[in-house]
Amino acid sequence: MLSELGITHIEFRSAWRTNVLDLDDDQLNAAARILRRYGIAVSAVGSPIGKIGVGDDFDAHVVRHERALQVADVFGAPYIRVFSFFIPEGSQPGDHRDEVMRRMSTLAELAKRHGVILVHENEKEIYGDVPSRCLDIVTSVGSDHLRLAWDAANFVQCGVRPFTEGYAELRPYVDYIQIKDARLADGVVVPAGDGDGQVPETIAALRADGFDGFFSMEPHLKAGERYGGFSGPELFTKATRAFTAILDAQGITYR
Numbered sequence: 219m220l221s222e223l224g225i226t227h228i229e230f231r232s233a234w235r236t237n238v239l240d241l242d243d244d245q246l247n248a249a250a251r252i253l254r255r256y257g258i259a260v261s262a263v264g265s266p267i268g269k270i271g272v273g274d275d276f277d278a279h280v281v282r283h284e285r286a287l288q289v290a291d292v293f294g295a296p297y298i299r300v301f302s303f304f305i306p307e308g309s310q311p312g313d314h315r316d317e318v319m320r321r322m323s324t325l326a327e328l329a330k331r332h333g334v335i336l337v338h339e340n341e342k343e344i345y346g347d348v349p350s351r352c353l354d355i356v357t358s359v360g361s362d363h364l365r366l367a368w369d370a371a372n373f374v375q376c377g378v379r380p381f382t383e384g385y386a387e388l389r390p391y392v393d394y395i396q397i398k399d400a401r402l403a404d405g406v407v408v409p410a411g412d413g414d415g416q417v418p419e420t421i422a423a424l425r426a427d428g429f430d431g432f433f434s435m436e437p438h439l440k441a442g443e444r445y446g447g448f449s450g451p452e453l454f455t456k457a458t459r460a461f462t463a464i465l466d467a468q469g470i471t472y473r
Contacts, residue, residue: 219451223458229434231264239285246292260293261432268301272314283325287332300336302346311345318345319358326364337367337394347376349384356391366391370415371398375405381416397461398436407438409460418464425470
């Protein structure tokens with residue numbers, strides 16, 4: 219299916235109903251052989267690093283992060299997707315800022331040692347859920363090994379109009395684009411261009427400023443929750459064609 223759609227990379231999240239960080243070495247090597255057989259590379263390790271509470275055990279999470287770095291090395295992945303910790307319900311994000319920055323700085327320093335770039339994805343209910351706090355993270359940590367992944371749908375689900383309210387300030391730090399759209403009215407995820415994620419405007423601006431990176435299909439059209447999502451072959455194909463139609467309409471070449 220990926221070959222038919224012209225997709226040459228995957229963002230590796232799981233295999234055999236197991237999270238990528240929980241696969242043993244034999245399973246990782248088996249996955250690598252399968253990908254090589256079909257000529258598919260890995261753009262990023264879609265890790266769950268940072269998807270724990272800001273007060274949860276960080277030492278154990280660092281061990282898990284080190285596994286993510288090993289996985290990136292196995293697949294030659296240039297990026298690892300990370301998050302900035304769930305904020306307890308009823309508290310203010312600012313109350314946890316110092317701890318978030320300490321943790322993100324540690325993760326970035328470890329990534330630097332391995333020559334891998336972390337891309338922070340804006341996600342509901344974490345510290346970096348809205349543009350201002352995404353900017354706070356990346357500028358406060360100040361590491362070339364911590365950049366941003368842009369997820370329009372997640373911004374919409376936080377009540378943000380992504381391009382209008384976040385693009386200009388975040389673009390200097392954005393390396394990786396998640397393709398997912400959603401409606402402001404109800405937060406429902408829809409194909410790119412059918413929601414309020416301002417995907418066409420964002421793509422036009424990326425083209426204008428010379429972006430030449432990865433677009434990662436993350437449609438979540440059948441199911442989506444805190445720790446993952448699913449579309450299935452038919453809906454994944456529908457989502458991919460909706461996005462490539464936007465590229466085609468703007469005369470953007472891609473592979």
